[in-house]
Amino acid sequence: MRPRSFLLLVAGALAVAAAAAWLLPSPGQGVAAGTAALGNARDGVCLFNADNNDIGLGNLSYPQYIGGNGWRGVFMSGGSDNNHVGGSNLLGVEADWATPAGNGLGGVAIADGSGNEVFAHMVANNGGAGVSVTGNGSANNELLVNINRDNTGLPIDLGNDGFTPNDIGDGDTGPNGLLNYPEITAHAGSVVTGTACANCLVLFYDALGDPTAPGGGADFFISTVANGSGQWSYTLPGGRTAYDITLQARNAAGASSEMSPKIPGRLYLPLITR
Ligand SMILES: [Ca+2]
Ligand SMILES: [Ca+2]
Numbered sequence: 510m511r512p513r514s515f516l517l518l519v520a521g522a523l524a525v526a527a528a529a530a531w532l533l534p535s536p537g538q539g540v541a542a543g544t545a546a547l548g549n550a551r552d553g554v555c556l557f558n559a560d561n562n563d564i565g566l567g568n569l570s571y572p573q574y575i576g577g578n579g580w581r582g583v584f585m586s587g588g589s590d591n592n593h594v595g596g597s598n599l600l601g602v603e604a605d606w607a608t609p610a611g612n613g614l615g616g617v618a619i620a621d622g623s624g625n626e627v628f629a630h631m632v633a634n635n636g637g638a639g640v641s642v643t644g645n646g647s648a649n650n651e652l653l654v655n656i657n658r659d660n661t662g663l664p665i666d667l668g669n670d671g672f673t674p675n676d677i678g679d680g681d682t683g684p685n686g687l688l689n690y691p692e693i694t695a696h697a698g699s700v701v702t703g704t705a706c707a708n709c710l711v712l713f714y715d716a717l718g719d720p721t722a723p724g725g726g727a728d729f730f731i732s733t734v735a736n737g738s739g740q741w742s743y744t745l746p747g748g749r750t751a752y753d754i755t756l757q758a759r760n761a762a763g764a765s766s767e768m769s770p771k772i773p774g775r776l777y778l779p780l781i782t783r
Contacts, residue, residue, distance in 0.1 A: 595629075
């Protein structure tokens, strides 16, 4: 297990050139006066050439929210590697999991870093992408957000340049290798079949609007694994069909893709009577 230092963040304090709103409420607890987002003019948490830090705990009983900052909630640059944004984090929403507290330029932005894990619980209401990765040297960043919605950009954006379509053979290069997202090749009712990178994790999300367009969202609900040939099939729970979902891939090295487009909706022709 790799060594980690624990980054304790206190509002107004510096931590690796960082400051953040930092709360320890119970889930569902309302935000009382005096505990609203403090917000910094620039980034909430800023890592520069800083490795192996934990940002947030792994316990949703004690969520941490990072919101109301002028720039990004969490920003990693200068070769910041192997950092972990914990599953208890709320970026752009207050500790009641509802009140918007967006960060001006995005939830989490990795500008130059590899091997980072973003396991945030909710990323919402931010200007720009929920989570973005830029820099051609930024590789193998794992980007798994349970609830990612109501950001002005994409939920996940490799390149921070809007939707990046798949390329045949996935030989392109760039942030996270511009890993291709999974594709649906057939569907019938709740059964969906498709392709992804070989042995990749295929993550299923409820699509909110269009996850490949600004403002689209994605809520995670389950995952499966593609086989060595990149084939997968799954029966969706809860009455979902292929028209309801968006997909994301994560390869063995940890790199995560953008969200897939929703498959084209059913075409209903107007009924013409004479
Ligand atoms: Ca992109
Ligand atoms: Ca690609």
